[in-house]
Amino acid sequence: MKTQLASTTLHIFLICMCSVTGTKAQQTDTAGRKNILFIAVDDLRPELGCYGAGYVKTPNIDKLASKGVLFENAYCQQAICAPSRNSVMTGLRPDALNIYDLSTFFRTTVPDVVTLPQHLKNNGYISEAVGKIYHEGHNNRDDILSWSRPSWDYKTPLKNLKKVKRGDTTDLQSDFPKINGELLPFYKSNAPETNMTDAVIADIAVERLHQLKDRPFFMAVGFKNPHLPFVAPAKYWNMYKPEDIRIPERNDPDGVSRYAFARWSGELNKYHGISQYKTEGYLPDDLSRNLIHGYYAAVSQVDDLIGQLITTLEELGVRDNTIIVLWGDHGWKLGEYGMWAKHSNCELDTRAPLIISAPGFSGGKKSESLAELLDIYPTLCELSGTGLPDHLQGKSLVPVLKDPTFKVRETAMSQYPRGKYLKDDPTKREIMGYSITDGRYRFTRWQSYKNPDRVLDRELYDHHKGRIDLSNLARLKEYDTIVRRMEKLLNDQLAHNR
Template identity: 45%
Template sequence: MKHSIPTVCILALSVVAVLFASPVVAQAEVTTTPNATKNVLVFFVDDLRPELGCYGVEAMHSPSIDALASEGLLFEHAYCQQALCAPSRISMMTGQYPDRTGICDLFTPLRKVNKTAMTLPLYFQQRGYVTASFGKVYHHRRDDQTSWSEIPTPPSAKYADPVTLAAIDERVKDAKAQKLDVDQTRLAAKGPPTECFEIDDEGYRDGVVARQAIESLRRNQDKPFFMCVGFAKPHLPFAAPKRYWDLYERDQFQIPSRQRPDGSPDLAFTVWGELRAYHGIPQDGELSDEMTRELMHGYAASVSFADAQVGKVMAELDRLHLRDDTLVVLWGDHGFKLGEYGLWCKHTNFELDAHVPLIISAPGNMSGKRTDALVEIVDLFPTLASMTGGEVPESCDGKSLRPLLRNPDQNFKPYALTQYPRGSTMGYSLRNDRYRYTEWIQAGTKRVVARELYDHRDTKTPESNLASSPEHKDRISRLSQQLDAARRIENTNVNRKK
């Protein structure tokens, strides 16, 4: 499947290259105040839906993450800035919206566009911390390399079953013998979307990543550290040791409704090419109920596998008596669709893609609590800066979540923003306490070519787009003005950096 950088991103990239011509690194050269949290440990979990035991889904086996939630604050309404790995993670690491970073595609590393942007590892490096990256943190492992004290090479194996590996090798040989083009050869190199194999955790990448993080904790227990641990699961392929599959029964998974919301524009949807690239998945049409249940089962097994790796690292933190000196964050880079609306994976502005799990456990703050406040992943950078006694860089778009960690019942933000491009059109989505409102705006004309309005009071998957409903005319007008004002504030922030 061929990819290209959307026109809206290309325009943003050219702007950002100019905006950050002068370094901003001096902003992070600050001192640490007394009694501030000493260490920071951040778990990145790829494609993780906010469907865990601690989020009220009792069927999901997630004891380690549930335990972390019992020691911290769980955010019921946290939202990523774009439902795609690279831009979401770059937004988190810079504390900036995609329109600020200029990156809204999968193929552009931050440092290719912006050599001097302030990032979390650079910020903590300048404050004298050991900065360590394990597993999938940035989408591009080579990104920000000079800002890390430790960044070991992770294992690359996605499969462990020799039968699976042999079949992949045979398909690649056949593709080369037939002199197929690059895309067809790449498709042949893909394995199946699921794998259930008897093997130890370290037979897969995330098990090794957990071990690498544990070894670093032992090495650096007497130093302040900023550590990021990125687990690839539950990203495709859903490959996990058999014992995690055995936690679930196949028939416990219910097929979701494949009905798309009435009146929704074509721009809102994808053809979920990410899943179709895997061997055995049809290139068009819907999946069978049997395949749907297999994938749902594999996703749940992968979540439990990732959860176990979180538990191993947390157990070592406790064993080393570092827990009382360490601020721990767990977040998902975006959501994931499991057949809802007949769709899979991410790549949209729907609630299922934008809504993410977020847990923060900070010594001396609320524990075992949850908050309904609307928050965004760009809020993590200022949170980590302020909670460790540092100054928040002016480059950050977000705001510190520290007040919520002391009083989770207060209002925090009136809305959260998410965006996703379709070629030369960008979809901007505003989520308030009840509605998700989206405008699709052409890059050149700035014309709104489509609108969406969904009522999320009672469901994550509304059945209708209410944007054309006369009874919502005034609401749409207000939300449109609010969305436009939010985008203007972002542009003002950009211009201020010139």
């Protein structure tokens, strides 16, 4: 065992040394190359000031949008953390990764894939990360090929605080309040903000930016808010008045497919005070309002921390030489249809925020052009001048940065599995729903995974008046022509993916 451990340690050491010496050898070639600040925000839906939701307080994200291009129609590849993040980081769709769940580590299915940070590291960048970039359980430290050094540990400072504070009334975000052993789904915290998870992540990122400022860097920062539970300092809760918070309509779309939604996702159901309403179908207004209030407070806290990162770039004199990408890994339902969380192909779950601010491109523009989060990888390759790896399935959005009316794709595709795991292949589900949007219509086809010709159901929704799915038009004869057109577009996309 000792011999095996020593061998593994030597292997890791040699990889790290090769990365460092390779970077030094390319320093001359990378002179003038743009830095990259890569900000991922967990469960962030595009309900922000710059997206037209002026009631959500996000001045720093709004300022970033004023310096870049905001994508109104950007979509994730699957509305759940791990598959979405793996897709962004590898440039591959869930079907190519063969990953649709939270537990599968991408190096077990595509061990030789070159990730975005790995590609940049191989081309002279210092590549580092702190916070949630890959999914929890497969943290950044597991993927030694991607980073110039293991990702920075934000948990140790919280553990140390916990040891010091044990026994008193200080509430830390790493030690959420509980009732009868169950976590509260939302909480207004009076703890020092510096003790909270995302603040620690931001502090480490600021420290690293000071250390990296003189060399081309790719700094990935992953914030955990506004993921459940919605815990934020009181000052962010106080930005919102409960009486101003609107409770969404709770009606299912007419003719909705039985495969469309998972009404009682375990993601929210595991928290205190939630499961008792399962038989009633919906959460009461007061609980819904508190959840929405907590979500908004958590978003505002992250916005403040993002502002600290950008201010640091300005103070270091590198903001004008730094590409900033801000993205959320998928959308989120905040009570619409009487449901919460994601886990579907609906517009609210698949649509995600995406803002790109790059030196040399004018800012303050919004683009209606379709984009996928899959497109971030090739976009950063082009902006950094590092070339595009052959395996990428996305498209560069640089033409849209030049001209926000330019269209790089006709549709954007997402997918979501349903049903039980297949016994002969636990990474796949019995049923797969493929969904595309052309910017107005969303078409979803539910089909057998083992026998794709067996179509189980179809859905068509018209979003020209809003993002809420109102009526499944696929069941109306007058929409047959549109259904056939959208189905052909889906088939063409699936054929292109092979």
